[in-house]
Amino acid sequence: MRKTSVRLAAAGLTATVLSAALWTGPAHATALPAVPPPPVGPSEITGYPRQNVLPVWPDNPADASIPIGAIPYDDIAPKLNALQAASDRVSARVAGKSSGGYDLYAVTVTAPESRNEDRQQEEWKRLIEDDPVRARTDPRLLAEYKTPLFVNANIHGNEWEGTDAALRVIEEFATSTDPEVTRLLKRNRLIFNITSNPDGRIAGTRANAAGYDLNRDLTVVSQPETNLIRELIIDTKPIITLDLHGYVNPTLLHPSTPPHNVNNEYDLYIKHGLPNALAIEENLRALGYPETQRARIPFRDDEPGVWDDFPPIYVPSFAMLQSSIPYTIEAPLNPRGSLTPQERVRRSGINTDVHVVAIKTSLQYIQDHRVEVLHDQAEVYRRGWAGEPLRDIPDGYVPGWGPEDNYHTVFPRAYVIPTGPGQHSEPAAARLVDLLISSGGRVWRAKHDFHAGGKSYRAGSYVIDLHQPKRGLVNSLLEPGIDITERVNDLYAGPAAWSQGLTWGATVDTVWDQLPDVQLNRIYDGVAEGQLPSADSDLRLDIQDAADLLAVNSLIRKGVQVYRLADGSVVIPAVPGSRQLLKDEVRAHGVTFQRAPAGWHGTRLDDIVVGYLGTVEERDTLSDLGFTARALTATTLASTLTDEVDVLLIASNLNLTNLTAPNRNALEAFLARGGGIVGLGTAGANFSNGTSLSTVTATAGPSLASGVANIVNHGGPVTSGAVPHSFISQPVWFTNLGAGVTVEQSYAADPLLAGWWAAATGTGTNGQAAAANQASIVRSISPGGNGVVLFGTDPTFRLHPKGLQPQLGRALLWAARP
Known part of the structure; x- marks a missing residue:
């Protein structure tokens, strides 16, 4: 049970717990070749500012932002254009399109950088992940690396004020002559996703135009908006991630209640997550509003399961697996419903102030604890490279930490995703590999046949060495998960287990003891080549993946005869002109056809x-x-x-x-x-x-x-x-x-x-x-x-x-x- 009477000042708490992780060890050792990631193209390393004239959208009087006094979407691009024109600290770009076709704006605020300085920042950013021990002991990196803060605003469309807070901070930092602001921008980069759900912002809906709650999509990444969020987190490696929401009164701040994701290095998170939350609470109190005199910190104030960070479907829980210190910030005052226009605007203004405080406090936390937070971000990666077990966190590690918070997993040595006869579905395997890589994981392919865990595997099988920097993220996607029924009586939301390794249709084998003894090449995408028997004959397609259904429905629409057998597979008779169409489906979907059984009998399928x-x-x-x-x-x-x-x-x-x-x-x-x-x-x-x-x-x-x-x-x-x-x-x-x-x-x-x-x-x-x-x-x-x-x-x-x-x-x- 949480005890709300125990509270420490942020500074004192930080001093107590930060020393716990100042252990250094040898650099990672692995049997894998040291293959660097694909280099950033020269055109992407241009220095800062990187300014663009953003297209301006037509005026929309029906924008749902307007009644609460928030900035309408069509005013965002003109404002960013003006800020770029007024300041060399602001770089804005259209980073993607929403489901409804609106521009998604990514903004970086930092002191100007030459091209060489920009290149150096990129090299250091990679070094922190690739060689964390070297990175955190590099005096120049520690002195000059620009620590990133990522602000994700307005992911729920009818929770508007995060966007306004982001724009206010950008505007203030763009032209401020305060020496402290100048110092902050020389040491940090602030990255803003200005409105991650413009569809919902305009319409006044939680979901995007496609109908999805984007803050449930961070492991499937089915929507363009969440794809951008994932890219920004992985590319910028933020020390702190803020996901700005509304409305929970009093203001809700992570860290969260258990259950905690079993793959997180939680000791390296909570030691910073709690003191910064306490600092935000203190600064909210200083705003002077009656509604901001206290905050709700679920870890401190709630029972287990009330507001957990268990599934990696939310922005903060995904960011933690990327070695970021994440927060959901729920501003306190709901401006929706039957309110006077004045009350709507008043509430929106207070909510904007709350989010500004969260941004500025978090930036100051990074600045004040620069060496420690850099060390601990690198420590997550170091533990992954070294294959060390998760830490047992003692009771009282931070105030309120107890046995109810301890969630652990045991990392295997590797996973193998076979190709060939041992694979349930080649398209499913390729899709899963793509998810792992695009989520920040590392995957290799075997150059030769090999044996592992008592099984034989073909050359080309995928090997996922768990001695890698983001092992927690990779393992969270591949491992089966745990049964937490007996540990908590409640959950904030499902799913309570997900396991793409078991539920995405691919065969995934766990290797516990030893990395497979085979030469490996690192890859950057999955491949399903598909097969088509050489001789003309009736062909069977066993439907075991969505790709197979796509091929079947495509063939039917092209007029090809398709018959369903009693076991649910389909047969395509060998008829003149069909073979080229089958080749097209193999090429498009990676499906594998086999010779049809002799004497087959089936039901003719039409377009359904x-x-x-x-x-x-x-x-x-x-x-x-x-x-x-x-x-x-x-x-x-x-x-x-x-x-x-x-x-x-x-x-x-x-x-x-x-x-x-x-x-x-x-x-x-x-x-x-x-x-x-x-x-x-x-x-x-x-x-x-x-x-x-x-x-x-x-x-x-x-x-x-x-x-x-x-x-x-x-x-x-x-x-x-x-x-x-x-x-x-x-x-x-x-x-x-x-x-x-x-x-x-x-x-x-x-x-x-x-x-x-x-x-x-x-x-x-x-x-x-x-x-x-x-x-x-x-x-x-x-x-x-x-x-x-x-x-x-x-x-x-x-x-x-x-x-x-x-x-x-x-x-x-x-x-x-x-």
């Missing part, structure tokens, strides 16, 4: 149109699989559920009793012609039961139950060849199966491999034990010939579980032509 009742997650998953999709609602069935729709994907509840006559008639006509149904969760089961297509009892786990599940695949058109793990978010299982319902997949006797899944208080009827051995995917054919597949797992969750997408695609192919 999917109507879906769900969210943007279903929309975009269907797009990733290459299906033609149409959004449906209860009020649009009559106009959208036409004869062209072959199968319905039911991911949201449909109240069948409240349908108007035209919409009910359209649904009944669809079912009467044998339209297929694929249902997700209880919504799918309710629809199937309500339309008498099949009979099941669907039980849902708690809403926060989530993670990686152990499952048993029983084979069939949906799950043949599927991986033995699944992803769950509020898991569902099916019992009391009616006549003709076949179980294709079930939860294992121990359903939860990693994550959180507690039973509802006092009942136990929706816990892990209740789901053990129960069905997780079922299929049936209704008396009217409708194919029905029901999922209790979650194949569309935030576009994350790539390894489940082929199961969904197979289900749609089968349900459309059962």
